[in-house]
Amino acid sequence: MDKNRRNFLKVAGISTLAGLGGTAVVDRLVAGVNVAHASTEGGHGAEQGGHEAAPAAHGHAAAADPNANRYGLVIDVKKFYEDPSLGEKCVQACIKTHNIPEFDEKKDEIKWIWMTNYENAFPENPNKYRDEETESNQLPIMCNHCDNPPCVRACPTKATFRNEDGLVLMDYHRCIGCRFCMAACPYGSRSFNWRDPRPFVKELNRDFPTRMRGVVEKCTFCAELVEKGQLPACVEACGESKAMVFGNLNDPNSEIRKVLKENHTIQRNPSLGTLPSVFYIV
Amino acid sequence: MFEKALKGNKYYWMWLAFLGFFIAVACVCYLRQYFYGLGLTGMSRDVSWGLYISQFTFLVGVAAGGVMLVLPYYIHNFKAFGKITILGEFLAISALLMCLMFIMADLGQPLRGLNVLFHPTPHSMLFWDMCVLWGYLLLNIICGWVILTAERKQVAPPKWIYFFVYISIPFAFSIHTVTAMLYCGLPGRHFWLSAIIAPRFLASAFAAGPALIVVMAMILKRVANFDAGKEAIQKMVTIIIYAAIANMFFVGLEFFVGFYSNIPGHMHTLQYLFFGLEHHGHVYNNLVPFMWAFILLFFVGMALICYPKTRKESDFWLAMGCLAIFVSFWLDKGIGFVLGGFVPTPVDEIVEYYPTLNELFITIGIWATGFFILTVLYKIAISVEHEVEA
Numbered sequence: 287m288d289k290n291r292r293n294f295l296k297v298a299g300i301s302t303l304a305g306l307g308g309t310a311v312v313d314r315l316v317a318g319v320n321v322a323h324a325s326t327e328g329g330h331g332a333e334q335g336g337h338e339a340a341p342a343a344h345g346h347a348a349a350a351d352p353n354a355n356r357y358g359l360v361i362d363v364k365k366f367y368e369d370p371s372l373g374e375k376c377v378q379a380c381i382k383t384h385n386i387p388e389f390d391e392k393k394d395e396i397k398w399i400w401m402t403n404y405e406n407a408f409p410e411n412p413n414k415y416r417d418e419e420t421e422s423n424q425l426p427i428m429c430n431h432c433d434n435p436p437c438v439r440a441c442p443t444k445a446t447f448r449n450e451d452g453l454v455l456m457d458y459h460r461c462i463g464c465r466f467c468m469a470a471c472p473y474g475s476r477s478f479n480w481r482d483p484r485p486f487v488k489e490l491n492r493d494f495p496t497r498m499r500g501v502v503e504k505c506t507f508c509a510e511l512v513e514k515g516q517l518p519a520c521v522e523a524c525g526e527s528k529a530m531v532f533g534n535l536n537d538p539n540s541e542i543r544k545v546l547k548e549n550h551t552i553q554r555n556p557s558l559g560t561l562p563s564v565f566y567i568v
Numbered sequence: 569m570f571e572k573a574l575k576g577n578k579y580y581w582m583w584l585a586f587l588g589f590f591i592a593v594a595c596v597c598y599l600r601q602y603f604y605g606l607g608l609t610g611m612s613r614d615v616s617w618g619l620y621i622s623q624f625t626f627l628v629g630v631a632a633g634g635v636m637l638v639l640p641y642y643i644h645n646f647k648a649f650g651k652i653t654i655l656g657e658f659l660a661i662s663a664l665l666m667c668l669m670f671i672m673a674d675l676g677q678p679l680r681g682l683n684v685l686f687h688p689t690p691h692s693m694l695f696w697d698m699c700v701l702w703g704y705l706l707l708n709i710i711c712g713w714v715i716l717t718a719e720r721k722q723v724a725p726p727k728w729i730y731f732f733v734y735i736s737i738p739f740a741f742s743i744h745t746v747t748a749m750l751y752c753g754l755p756g757r758h759f760w761l762s763a764i765i766a767p768r769f770l771a772s773a774f775a776a777g778p779a780l781i782v783v784m785a786m787i788l789k790r791v792a793n794f795d796a797g798k799e800a801i802q803k804m805v806t807i808i809i810y811a812a813i814a815n816m817f818f819v820g821l822e823f824f825v826g827f828y829s830n831i832p833g834h835m836h837t838l839q840y841l842f843f844g845l846e847h848h849g850h851v852y853n854n855l856v857p858f859m860w861a862f863i864l865l866f867f868v869g870m871a872l873i874c875y876p877k878t879r880k881e882s883d884f885w886l887a888m889g890c891l892a893i894f895v896s897f898w899l900d901k902g903i904g905f906v907l908g909g910f911v912p913t914p915v916d917e918i919v920e921y922y923p924t925l926n927e928l929f930i931t932i933g934i935w936a937t938g939f940f941i942l943t944v945l946y947k948i949a950i951s952v953e954h955e956v957e958a
Contacts, residue, residue: 392612393607393610393611393612394607394612395612395613396613397613402915405916406915406916406917407915409912409914409915409916410833412832427915436754436755436756439691439692440692440693440694440754441689441692442683442684442689442692442694442695442698443680443683443684443686443687443689443692444687444689445683445687460680460683460687461676461677461680462675462676462677462678462680462681462683462684463606463675463676463677463680464671464674464675464676464694465616465617465674465676466692466694466750468613468616469616469617469751469754469757469909469910470754470755471756471914472754472755472756472757472914473756473914473915474613474614474913474914474915476613477613478606478613478616478676479605479676480605480606480607480609480611480612481604481605481606481607482605499604499605499606499607499676500605500606500675500676500677501676501677502676555756558755558756559755560755
């Protein structure tokens with residue numbers, strides 16, 4: 287009798303300890319990804335009827351900070367259809383600003399923003415009887431700066447991370463080049479330096495670093511310009527056309543929030559729960 | 569005990585020299601890759617993992633397969649495995665060393681590898697994979713060495729070693745589970761995003777690992793006068809048969825889910841791997857021959873290891889059957905699984921991957937290094953065995 291009781295207490299004690307430890311580990315795992323996430327619920331969740339459940343499910347997330355910035359981008363696809371030269375302007379502005387190398391071989395290719403067909407940007411939305419305008423024109427795609435980025439979750443060294451403004455950035459000096467983030471990105475937004483990129487940079491911009499071989503890179507929403515209060519290079523290249531509107535999603539009075547309020551927008555593959563920050567008016 | 573590896577007949581040295589040649593070639597190829605970058609491989613931004621990571625994935629399975637000897641011997645006290653458990657442990661060591669070499673070969677910045685330790689990131693599965701792989705490697709080195717030393721001195725192994733032996737069992741399962749989690753937790757890659765990946769990995773590992781051990785045992789019987797014992801071999805073959813069937817059952821389930829649900833994303837990679845995928849008027853099918861060879865070799869291998877005549881009466885055909893199973897599952901996991909997962913890309917394009925010669929030589933060289941280490945370790949183990957018998 288006594289022995290049974292002792293055994294019971296032993297087992298109960300150990301399982302309690304294991305239970306406590308286990309929860310702590312799981313909490314840490316989830317918290318690492320969701321700290322930044324929580325701070326943006328205020329601004330972002332409102333537009334995302336379907337996604338509101340996701341942040342709520344992680345009940346322990348830190349309190350939302352309504353003062354934090356959260357940058358986003360609205361792309362008016364119609365304007366890119368009307369003026370096909372606009373896309374090339376954006377792409378070239380990006381290449382020049384960020385010293386993006388241009389290779390002859392597609393295998394080496396590096397791209398931050400590029401023009402593609404609707405069916406490639408939105409493969410989860412196929413339509414056999416698509417309108418001619420959509421069928422025959424292209425739209426720009428880039429990193430979505432997800433609120434819940436799978437690449438950040440996958441990176442084993444925190445070389446890719448989400449900063450306090452909601453931008454998903456890269457530390458080129460910490461990246462070990464394992465390319466786990468490239469496998470994890472559901473939008474194909476990441477590129478790898480398969481060889482030394484420097485000889486292939488056509489016009490060198492001395493205000494932005496070049497990269498070395500063996501590291502991953504991608505669109506940064508021009509974090510270095512945004513920090514100075516300027517617009518990202520692609521948005522700037524669109525000029526007065528308003529084909530791209532960049533701004534703080536957490537500021538209810540910002541222009542981007544006004545545009546989002548007035549137009550029906552969609553995001554790339556939202557069913558994956560990544561909460562992209564790039565919105566498309568189609 | 570290392571001195572035992574330095575005494576061998578001329579075939580032993582010829583075999584090591586043969587492997588050494590490929591190792592030397594691979595060293596030169598790796599230096600080329602190191603100074604040029606991974607652009608010397610066939611990988612691109614669309615197929616961002618190639619042969620290196622696919623070999624790594626397969627070899628984690630081979631390493632885990634050793635547990636199919638350790639578990640029956642230490643947990644179920646299945647005495648017949650006593651003599652060959654060490655073969656499983658040493659196979660795990662060399663397979664894990666190959667895994668680590670493949671990872672290093674795949675890194676864009678290999679000198680920064682330690683960043684995984686300097687900036688530990690628990691929400692990355694790669695961090696956990698590093699933990700369990702290193703853990704399993706150290707456990708096998710400790711257990712294998714201590715038990716072999718005890719055997720040589722003809723004393724019972726120290727009690728404390730059993731603690732590590734028992735820990736190594738869940739570790740074996742964990743290495744392949746965590747390796748599966750590298751893939752099955754990624755959103756937007758339909759082929760990998762399947763809860764059956766981890767069990768499927770384990771099933772194919774528990775067939776491929778023991779299959780290689782049986783082949784090795786048959787070779788050792790011929791060249792090193794080492795008899796693993798009929799009972800042990802037959803029991804291993806039974807394990808291989810069930811594990812191989814489980815793997816094929818899981819593959820079949822993937823087909824059912826994909827094709828019965830008729831969801832394009834779930835079918836695309838399977839179509840690409842087995843039938844060729846049509847895309848804008850072009851059929852992409854460069855992996856189709858490998859996949860049908862996988863199916864064919866599975867049936868050939870199963871026939872040879874199930875049919876009593878070939879299974880019990882002929883060492884040669886038994887070894888051939890096990891080799892067929894091993895190669896079959898290498899085609900499945902070491903080729904199709906990783907490379908197929910990148911087709912189509914997230915932006916619905918299809919880019920086919922062809923490894924370059926440089927990449928192939930590095931891959932062959934790492935395999936050769938693994939077999940070099942395995943040969944030396946087996947040489948030591950068997951010399952000890954012979955010494956004790958004498």
